[in-house]
Amino acid sequence: MTPRIHIDTAACNGYGNCLVAAPDVFDLDPDTNIAFTQPGHPTEADHDSLREAEADCPVRAIRISES
Amino acid sequence: MNAGATTVIVGASVAGIRAAAALRHNDPHRRIVLVDGEDEDPYDKPPLSKAVLSNTDLPSPTLTDHIGHGIDYLRGTQAVAVDPAASTLTLGDGSVIRYDSAILATGSAPRHLPQLAGIPGVHYLRTLAEATALRNDLRRRPRVVVIGGGFIGSEVASSARELGLDVTIIEAGPRIAARVMPEPVSHALAALHAQHGVSVRCGTAVHGASYDADRRAVELNLDDGDTIVGDVVVVGIGTTPCTDWAADSSLPIRDGFVCGPDLRVKGTSNLHAIGDVARWFNPRYGEEMRVEHWTNAREHAGIAAHNIGHPHSPRHAATVPFLWSDQHGTRIQHVGDPNLTAVDVDAVHLSHSARVFTYSRDGITVGATAFNAQGALAKIRKQLVDQRAAVLHADHIYH
Numbered sequence: 001m002t003p004r005i006h007i008d009t010a011a012c013n014g015y016g017n018c019l020v021a022a023p024d025v026f027d028l029d030p031d032t033n034i035a036f037t038q039p040g041h042p043t044e045a046d047h048d049s050l051r052e053a054e055a056d057c058p059v060r061a062i063r064i065s066e067s
Numbered sequence: 068m069n070a071g072a073t074t075v076i077v078g079a080s081v082a083g084i085r086a087a088a089a090l091r092h093n094d095p096h097r098r099i100v101l102v103d104g105e106d107e108d109p110y111d112k113p114p115l116s117k118a119v120l121s122n123t124d125l126p127s128p129t130l131t132d133h134i135g136h137g138i139d140y141l142r143g144t145q146a147v148a149v150d151p152a153a154s155t156l157t158l159g160d161g162s163v164i165r166y167d168s169a170i171l172a173t174g175s176a177p178r179h180l181p182q183l184a185g186i187p188g189v190h191y192l193r194t195l196a197e198a199t200a201l202r203n204d205l206r207r208r209p210r211v212v213v214i215g216g217g218f219i220g221s222e223v224a225s226s227a228r229e230l231g232l233d234v235t236i237i238e239a240g241p242r243i244a245a246r247v248m249p250e251p252v253s254h255a256l257a258a259l260h261a262q263h264g265v266s267v268r269c270g271t272a273v274h275g276a277s278y279d280a281d282r283r284a285v286e287l288n289l290d291d292g293d294t295i296v297g298d299v300v301v302v303g304i305g306t307t308p309c310t311d312w313a314a315d316s317s318l319p320i321r322d323g324f325v326c327g328p329d330l331r332v333k334g335t336s337n338l339h340a341i342g343d344v345a346r347w348f349n350p351r352y353g354e355e356m357r358v359e360h361w362t363n364a365r366e367h368a369g370i371a372a373h374n375i376g377h378p379h380s381p382r383h384a385a386t387v388p389f390l391w392s393d394q395h396g397t398r399i400q401h402v403g404d405p406n407l408t409a410v411d412v413d414a415v416h417l418s419h420s421a422r423v424f425t426y427s428r429d430g431i432t433v434g435a436t437a438f439n440a441q442g443a444l445a446k447i448r449k450q451l452v453d454q455r456a457a458v459l460h461a462d463h464i465y466h
């Protein structure tokens with residue numbers, strides 16, 4: 001199963017906790033301060049760090065689902 | 068592996084809630100008991116000094132989506148004693164829970180100003196109930212006096228200005244945010260207040276107060292001889308860790324429960340302290356610290372949960388302190404070394420409203436504060452977190 005990442009860009013407030021939890025997956029746009037996922041697909045190995053990123057978001061802007 | 072083992076968590080704010088969720092994620096069979104003295108559904112605290120005050124339409128900042136999953140949540144239940152030798156927790160009603168492991172996450176509480184004891188109209192801010200009471204008083208559209216120019220005080224001041232109120236901050240120290248920020252940042256924060264019509268008075272303390280029942284106002288007497296009148300007074304002069312309930316135990320308490328790098332309370336094998344209440348040895352900095360911020364509580368929770376499940380391969384809490392604050396529409400973020408004395412400060416304006424203060428010691432970046440520059444701060448934070456070599460080195464020294 002590949003995790004799917006949904007970022008609620010309206011809720012995102014640029015805390016940056018996600019890119020500390022999962023630095024290979026998330027980054028912040030330097031102009032808008034909004035989180036985005038870096039190109040490439042997250043793998044199974046990223047699963048725990050993705051869950052960390054989801055839990056670490058102070059405004060719950062990240063949802064991880066399995067597809 | 069630990070089927071049927073009981074973990075009890077004291078405190079259901081972000082640290083306790085996240086620890087419960089992580090424990091459940093790691094082990095579907097563990098019995099998890101979460102105890103909290105407040106009779107509320109669990110909620111998140113950062114909004115209490117911000118949106119909860121200025122936006123009355125907002126629902127309560129709940130944390131309930133993290134509970135469930137077979138977690139026994141005992142709300143309105145005070146923990147009154149812990150016995151580490153017997154591995155028991157005693158509750159306010161006299162009942163006793165035997166635990167295999169426990170997590171102390173009782174947080175911190177506002178320090179009170181004895182000069183204001185018993186005076187109506189004086190608020191402290193820690194709980195949702197207190198935030199709601201303050202919000203109701205602010206709706207009388209009064210004059211607001213905030214005592215203490217730290218982040219909580221500044222956020223309350225900002226929220227009150229958003230409501231169009233007349234706001235003054237009284238700070239006993241020479242500048243606001245002096246405890247956590249270098250001087251240029253204090254000046255920038257003061258300038259932000261000035262731009263938005265908050266009056267800031269530094270270098271004077273409150274030495275007495277009286278209540279005028281007819282005018283429903285508090286008269287504050289200041290050290291400099293002045294008197295200032297507020298309809299609402301909010302005190303934000305720092306916090307103390309909530310350890311009193313465990314004072315009779317044999318646990319080491321020194322401005323927090325004293326813990327090793329794995330967050331285990333010293334002298335115990337199955338007790339962890341996390342979040343505001345933990346004074347732990349942070350191997351990254353090679354020193355004991357106590358950090359009162361959301362991200363620290365959150366990180367501690369995951370580490371303690373892991374260590375309870377893996378006592379022979381514990382993780383160390385080598386966290387890089389990180390905090391944020393919202394004041395007058397400006398997002399302020401701060402990362403890094405909690406000890407900011409003797410640092411060089413480099414200020415860079417990225418745009419009209421965005422700027423970054425970077426701190427270095429011997430040419431090495433140790434921290435930064437950003438105003439409306441989350442992307443730039445995130446890069447510095449990532450760089451600080453990645454300084455693994457320093458972490459391993461400090462670990463080695465500790466053992």
